[in-house]
Amino acid sequence: MDWLLQNGPHTPYIAVINSSFFNVNTLTKLQKSRKVNGLILISSDGEPGPELGFSPDQSCPNRGHGLYDSESFVDGCKVDWNPYGEAMFFKDWSFPMFLVREQSDIHSLLETCYAKFNAPIDGNARSWPLCAAELLSNMFAARDAETCIRRSNMVTNLNPEIGRAHV
Numbered sequence: 001m002d003w004l005l006q007n008g009p010h011t012p013y014i015a016v017i018n019s020s021f022f023n024v025n026t027l028t029k030l031q032k033s034r035k036v037n038g039l040i041l042i043s044s045d046g047e048p049g050p051e052l053g054f055s056p057d058q059s060c061p062n063r064g065h066g067l068y069d070s071e072s073f074v075d076g077c078k079v080d081w082n083p084y085g086e087a088m089f090f091k092d093w094s095f096p097m098f099l100v101r102e103q104s105d106i107h108s109l110l111e112t113c114y115a116k117f118n119a120p121i122d123g124n125a126r127s128w129p130l131c132a133a134e135l136l137s138n139m140f141a142a143r144d145a146e147t148c149i150r151r152s153n154m155v156t157n158l159n160p161e162i163g164r165a166h167v
Contacts, residue, residue, distance in 0.1 A: 014038035024086040039097040059085035
């Protein structure tokens with residue numbers, strides 16, 4: 001990852017990382033570099049996750065939305081009962097992230113694509129042509145969050161009596 005962030009000349013990149021590196025620190029470095037426009041997280045079955053544990057939620061899930069007010073407890077939470085919580089769900093990441101678990105797909109990414117065409121030789125970037133990846137996600141409803149919210153706020157009801165003021 002250091003080579004990509006410091007020396008990688010062929011931007012933008014889709015970073016491929018192992019699940020043990022999937023944490024807020026790594027994602028923040030990738031985002032701040034402005035060299036990465038996507039992330040592929042690879043995780044084989046039986047592969048251990050992060051050494052210290054992992055949770056994308058907050059250390060106190062549902063903070064600010066529970067029964068306790070912020071005056072009684074620190075930020076509405078008396079005990080941080082999720083010690084591995086990194087609040088990853090609550091950050092605005094500027095790139096899509098995909099999980100790949102299928103062993104044949106992982107092999108294609110690492111061996112057929114990266115090692116054969118993209119791996120630096122003696123610390124130097126290879127020239128063109130490079131192997132590329134494209135991240136596509138099929139969406140069945142709205143095309144993005146803004147469209148979804150706009151459509152959710154529309155009155156789509158066919159009953160003319162609903163929404164009218166009765167005098």
